Amino acid sequence: MKLQLARGTRDYSPEEKIARQDLTKNLISVFERYGYAPLETPLLERMDVLAAKYAGGEAADVMKEVFKVQDQGGRELGLRFDLTVPLARYVGMNPTLKMPFKRYQIGKAYRDGPIKQGRYREFWQYDIDIVGCGTMQADAEIIRVVLAAFDTLGLDVEIKINNRKLLSAIIQAAGISKELSETVIITIDKLDKLGEKTVIKELLNKGFDKEEAQNVMKHLRLRTIEEYEALLPGNEGVQELKQLFSLLPKDERLVFMPSLARGLAYYTGPVFEVFSKELSVSLAGGGRYDDMIGNYLGGKQKVPATGIAFGFEPILEVLDQQRKIPLKKSRTQVYVIPIGNVDAAGVVEELRDDGINADVDLIGRGLTKNIKYADAYGIPYVLFVGEDELERREFKLRNLKTGKETTGTLQSLCGQLSLSW
C-alpha cells in the first residue's frame, strides 16, 4: 500500500499548526472584542438541510461538490460546504434564541471541486454572522470586524462591496427577466477574473442575445454609487449602499464594485469580498441573506441575517509569502538532559509544576545527540542534570542560540525561562 492523503486534504505539521493556533487566537480575540459568541455545529448534516432550495439551492454549483455520506440507517447525509447553512438550521431549531444572535464559528468545510493553489477540498473557515438585525448597522459592523481582523494580522487588503438588489436591477434594466437573473449573476461574478469578452461569450452560450449581454456590460461600467442612483432612481440597493458607506469609516480599503456578485444564491442585499492587495487572492467573503433562515422556519417569520467567512488557507498562504509569521517548531521552553545514569524525572516535574513547558530525554541518548534533538525542534534552552547537580541542587542552563550558560537553583533558572519566553 502506498501511503497517501485523500485528494484535496492536507496535514498541518506542528509548525504549521502552531501558526494556525496563533492566527486563530488573534481572530477569536477580535471576534470576541466585537461581542460575538462561539458556536459549533456538526460537520455532518442531513442532505435535505444542505440541499434545501433556500440553502445551497439545487441549481447551485456547490451542490455538485457535496461529499455524500450514508449512515447505517440509510439516511442521506453530506459534509457541510459552508458554515452558513448549518447556522440557519441551528437558528431554525432554537426559536427561543434572543435576537440579535451574534456568533462566530471556526470549523472545516468540504467541497469536492477542482484543486488550485490555496484551495483544498477540506478547508478551514472562520465565520461571523449577525442574525436578527435587518438594518445596515449590522453589515457595517461586519465590515468593521473585517478591518480590525486584517489590521491585527498585518495584511494589506481591499474590501469590495456591492448590493444584490442593485445587481438585479442592472440586469432587469438590460431587459432580462427576474427569473433569469440568477444565472446571469453567476456569470457576472467572474467578470473581474475573466474579463468582458469571456463573460459576454458565456452569456451568449446561456441563450441571451447580443443586445442583452452588451447592455448588462454597459451598465456595469459605471463606477460611483451616484451614477447608479441617476441610472436607477429609487433603487433599494443604491439606498442601502449609500447608508452602508455612511456608517463606515472613510477608509480607502473600502471599494464599491458593481460587478461583485458572490456565487451563492442565498444573498439578498449587501455583498462583500476581501482581496489581498499583493496577491489578488480572495481572503474572505460574505453578505446579507435575509430569506434563508425565515424559509427554514417555514416562511412564517422574517429573520434577517448578514455575515462573512474568512478562508484560513489563503490567509495563511499570503502571510507565508510575506513571512509575517515566523514559524515556531515547538512551544517547549527547556529540554532536560540527564548526564550518565541519572533519574531526572523529579527535576522535570518540578519545572512543569512551576508552569514551564519542559521535555526530557526518554531514550538515554548521549549529550551531543540530545542537544541536536533540542535544536532540531527549536527548543531554546537545555538543562543538564548530573549526579553532582542533583546533590547540590544547582543546575546548568544553556541558551542554544547564544551558547551562554547560567548556573543556579531550579527556581532562579525558572525565572529566567519565563522572562525569555
Added chain:
Amino acid sequence: MKLQLARGTRDYSPEEKIARQDLTKNLISVFERYGYAPLETPLLERMDVLAAKYAGGEAADVMKEVFKVQDQGGRELGLRFDLTVPLARYVGMNPTLKMPFKRYQIGKAYRDGPIKQGRYREFWQYDIDIVGCGTMQADAEIIRVVLAAFDTLGLDVEIKINNRKLLSAIIQAAGISKELSETVIITIDKLDKLGEKTVIKELLNKGFDKEEAQNVMKHLRLRTIEEYEALLPGNEGVQELKQLFSLLPKDERLVFMPSLARGLAYYTGPVFEVFSKELSVSLAGGGRYDDMIGNYLGGKQKVPATGIAFGFEPILEVLDQQRKIPLKKSRTQVYVIPIGNVDAAGVVEELRDDGINADVDLIGRGLTKNIKYADAYGIPYVLFVGEDELERREFKLRNLKTGKETTGTLQSLCGQLSLSW
C-alpha cells in the same frame, strides 16, 4: 421539511462551546507543559489507510462503523474513527521526523455505531502520543500527563493499567492457541461490564469449550502483579508492568487490572483506561502499539509508539454532573446602550481599542429591552450613552448583578472592567 440534526451528532450552543474552549485550553496547557507539539490531520482519509490490517483491522468492529465517502474521482474514502491511525499514516509519510516525536491532536472522529448516553457518532477526541520510544519511560510519561490533566480538571478518576502480553499469556496458559487470542481478548474486555457468566457464555458461543473458558476466568481472578509473576515466570508483560509501576509515583488512582484489554487490535504492550470514580464512565483510554507504524512503512523499520485518547463528551458530561464548570453565556464584558437617537459607534470602538469585549444595540431598542437582552446573555455590565454623556465625555456604567452604578470617563471605567473580568 422538518429541521433535524444528522443522527448521533450535536450542536454546541455558545455556553457549551465556551465550556469546551476552557477545557481545551486547560488540556493544551498540560500537554505543552509536557513537551507535546500540536498536529492536525484531515478528517477524511483514504479507505485503504483506515482499513489496513495493522490499523483498524478488517475483523475489528470499528471497520463496520466507518462512515464511507466517495469523491468525484471515484476514490473510496472514509471519516476517521480515531486519531491514531492518521498519526501512523503521517509518521509513515514523513520519514525525516526527528524521534521521539511527541504530538497532541484535538479533533473530531466518527463511528456509525449505537448511540448511548455520552456517546455520539461525531465526537471530539484529545490525543497525545509518543512515537519512537520503545521503553516504559514513554508509557510512564503518558500516565503522568493523564494524572496532571485530571488534576487540572478537578476530576476524581481511577486509571486501570494492564499489558497485552500478559493477557495473551493468560489466554495461552488456558490452552487457547495464539491465533484465536484476539477474539478472546475482545470478549474479555467486557468482563468488567457484563460479569463472568455472560463472558463465559460468549466464549462458549464463539466455539471455545467449557474448560478453556473457565481456565481463562480463573487466571483472570488473580489480583497482584506478583501473583502473575509466579503463574507466568519470565513473562514480558509482567516485567513491563513491574517496570512501569516503578517509574510512576505511588498513587492510589493507579490500579492494575488483568482483564483490561481495550478493543482495538493494534495494541502490543501496556494498555490503560481512565474511569470516572463517581460515574464509572470511561473518560480516556490508550496503550502501546509498537507494530502499526512500522507496518505502514512496509515493515522495514521498528517504530514503537504509545499514547492515550481523552474523550471530550464523557469528560464534559461528568464535569456537568459535578457542576464544576459554571456555564458562561458570553465573553462580552459590557453592552453599550444608546439613549435616544445617539450615535454610540465611536464609544464602542474606543472600548474595543482598549481591549474590552464590547457589544452595542444595533436595532434601536428601548432602554428596558436592551438591559433585558444584556442580562439574558449574561453580560455583566451596561454602559449608557446619551447626548449629555457624549458632550461631557462622562458615562454611566451599571453592574447588572449588583445594580451598582459608576460614573466616569471611558478610560477610568475601562480600568474597572478589566479588573472585574
